[in-house]
Amino acid sequence: MPVKPEPTSALFAGPFALATLSAPGRPGFPALVTPDARVLDLRAALGDTRLTVLRLLEAWDALLPRLEALAGAGGPERELLAGFRVHAPVEARQIFQSGANYRQHVIDLHVAHRAPGDDRSEEERRAEAAEIMDRRAVEDLPYVFIGLPSAITGPYDDVLLPAWARKPDWELELAAVIGRPAHRVSVEEALGHVAGYTIANDLTDRGTVFRRDMPQIGTDWLRSKNAPGFTPLGPWIVPAASIADPGDLRVTLKLNGETMQDETTKDMIFDVARVVSYVSQTARLLPGDLVLTGSPAGNGMHRGRLLRDGDVMEGSVTGLGEQRTRCVAEES
Template identity: 80%
Template sequence: MFVKSASASALFAGPFALATLSHPDGPAFPALVTADAQVIDLRTAFGDKSLAIRDLLETWDTAEERLTALAGDSALERRPLTDFRVHAPVEPRQVFQSGANYRQHVIDLHVAHRAPGDDRSEDERRAEAAEIMDRRADEDLPYVFIGLPSAITGPYDDVVLPSWAEKPDWELELVAVIGRPAHQVPVEEALSHVAGYTIANDLTDRATVFRRDMPQIGTDWLRSKNAPGFTPLGPWIVPAATVGDTDDLRLVLKLNGETMQDESTKDMIFDVARMVSYASQTAHLLPGDLVLTGSPAGNGMHWGRLLRDGDVMDGSITGLGAQRTRCVAEAS
């Protein structure tokens, strides 16, 4: 049986993290998870039976201090994490996704997606992609689009591969979780609006990324990225103060035990602050919203090996823990 829980070997940096958990047959509830894999029910600690993680993020300026105190309070009732099922840590109102934000990843995709009639060598196409990346960095224009909250699933849940998805692919990503509302914030202030960080695997069906019936329309992110369960999220939100500098975190994704992605956030074209600031220039970012920051090199298109029934993906990011999801083909 595929285990839908967490183990102490996959925890996080710092004294605590936020999670959404449930008993096997009970409702989901907000929890504080300690570094030694113990759980404090935050409904009881805050005296609010309707409390959710997003409520804490909406009052993050004061909630973080209280949560830190709770983590160190040995008098509070605690239960082992292994007693609970782990869900996606938060239900966002908005999901902001980033495309083409890791230099080597974009170069690999540019080479893999050879246009019909393009007879240039691989070296020529890689040089073209590198030039495009340099130009994008100079112009400071990240590429951000909208995802659907309904695509989010838990970090240990099975992922159903739709019958229509011909080329389902993985994309491990660092996610910034918004705490303070943000609108038109400068880069220098952007990180003060981030409560914490988590992990996402932004699955993509490569066969439906581009509209073949009307090429002039361009990308079709609704079809290619937003099937139910295409965004495994979590297992927890680790406070930004604990994570610290996000400019050199290691992202690793393994497929059936074989390492496919292994890259540092150093390879980002636009860092977290620039991504959050850019998204806020148009949208009003709200507490609990997610800003996915792009995926590094090593996707299935690069390896020539896409997802299929029975595959198991293990994804981890420095200090944020790990998730494990199994792929299940949709019944025809």
């Protein structure tokens, strides 16, 4: 069983969060977790032996008051979290992933890729990139692609690096979890369809992002992002009401204890509401769906250090807890 880090303070913001837990003889079940690391089995508490976190999100508006009441009630039925394995908090049906959505990240990319014959200083090129980002935020649309639920793994599980993945990289992100169906909703309405937030590490094999055999077709997100376990998720879904401002959360990833990504969601080009609204203009968002909002600067490609066997990634987002995953290289 993957080992959870010992909590040194409250596990997350607010009075409760949702999780999917298991223990020997107790298959995965939906749980209400309190910040002091106590657990309530929601199947027993709500009298539904078939309940899952996904089914709970499908009835979010009706069940949220009951969850709030249970969180405040206390009682001897609480168990210690330490006795359980923590899985990805929800089995999502659809995953929507934002790319190039952090201003500083995209500016760094722009500056790093100097065109032949461009003799301008870094400061000049950085100023140009900043102007482009400001214009994009006003005039353009988010860039979103689709991920596979089979790529999701738990927040403390080992991550298998496939033998074919030559340049595996990390991308820690804030993920919005949908609680009410959404189709063609406005930016102003969008956050009303978000049940809560969690953490996602959207791993990418940089070596297979572009098709070498058919460069004209562009990116290959199936190959580069959707290997089993390439999306560690969780540990918790923290209700939206417990997160005062999703536009002001710190996203931090450490690799073997060294900080690699450390930025706030203020740096997003398109905030959560704009991304959710944009996705809904085409797709019908369903309860339990995930909307990943992009990753800040500090990826391995920019640091010249990609993932390898034995690496340990620790990812945290303000108020949402932290995940800890170890990389295991697949034998050729």
